[in-house]
Amino acid sequence: MAKKEAKEMSVEQKLQALYELQTTLTAIDEKRALRGELPLEVQDLEDEIAGLDTRIEKIDTEIKEFQSAITMKKGEVQEAQANLERYNNQLNEVRNNREYDSLSKQIDYERLEVELCNKKIKEATDQVAYRTNDLEIAKTEREERQKDLDEKKSELEDILAETREEETMLKERAKDLEVKIEPRLLSSFKRIRKSARNGLGIVYVQRDACGGCFNKIPPQRQLDIKMHKKIIVCEYCGRILIDPELAGVKVENGKAEKPKRKRSTRRKADTEEKKEA
The missing domain is CATH 1.10.287 (Helix Hairpins)
Structure with missing residues (x-):
């Protein structure tokens, strides 16, 4: 049933699911990073x-x-x-x-x-x-x-x-999202994410450049990315590329604003301790 659902998804839906999975996995990485060494x-x-x-x-x-x-x-x-x-x-x-x-x-x-x-x-x-x-x-x-x-x-x-x-x-949440993504695409995403230094397997375009390696993307390729007709990867770093709007990022004056994220309770507490000190 899961495989059938994955096949019926449009490219745009696949990209959205992948990006949502990426943000979820990044949040997990941040929780683990709090533990440090x-x-x-x-x-x-x-x-x-x-x-x-x-x-x-x-x-x-x-x-x-x-x-x-x-x-x-x-x-x-x-x-x-x-x-x-x-x-x-x-x-x-x-x-x-x-x-x-x-x-x-x-x-x-x-x-x-x-x-x-x-x-x-x-x-x-x-x-x-x-x-x-x-x-x-x-x-x-x-x-x-x-x-x-x-x-x-x-x-x-x-x-x-x-x-x-x-x-x-x-x-x-990550498990639920993985079920929705076709196995081959999920496998490719995990392979890219594993080889990436920052754990990002899918990124959105920022200032006409890849959000992972920051190499410039040709205008025609940017247009293809906005069309959501096929999976496009960065020719330099191999990360999957999506446009900012699909990632839920507002674009003003040609600049993409990253969505605000909540800080963890521990980091807030550390900041308050530093202020008191």
Whole structure:
């Protein structure tokens, strides 16, 4: 049914529907522009916090491993010291030089074992202190990033609360308009709009020039645009062209006056704040 309706539309009706769709999409873009870089900033902070969480978890695991190694080495020291005590007692009971030499070697080995274990304990203790400091720094940084994230989210939520209802209505309006436009024309319009820097896929003639790229339009081509007999695009930028009257723009002394548009509540509030300041 929608396709049939689109085919029965005149070129003038198609152009009107396209321009109305353009103004609706532009209004949606303006609502999104109010958010600025906030959504990206929120995402970046969330990613940074996730990275810090991973780092904190890794450092905490390393600290636990060092502490476990310290406990194990302390157990080995106690065992070696017990062996030393036993071997020293056995020295008093040796019966020949062979037994004495054997016990002496065991005593030397256990002493070296104690020294080595104490060295490992010191190194692990130093690492625990070093990594604990890193952990505190990471936790502090995470707290700061979390505060920043909470502030950005709150600011973004305020903006969304202001624009959500109106943006939803605009999106519904855009969907209704898209149904009325034939698929091929709609696809071309979206492609032009996507490649345009300002998101304008259809523009009206301003001062004998394209309202998108501002290149001059020949008089005969302007006449064709006013006739509404076919879809005409700018030979420079590829945007669809319509005459000002079809766009609802008043023309006085050869100059097109843009229709007045309401500013958003947020911008008014910002202006009032600046005046008060």
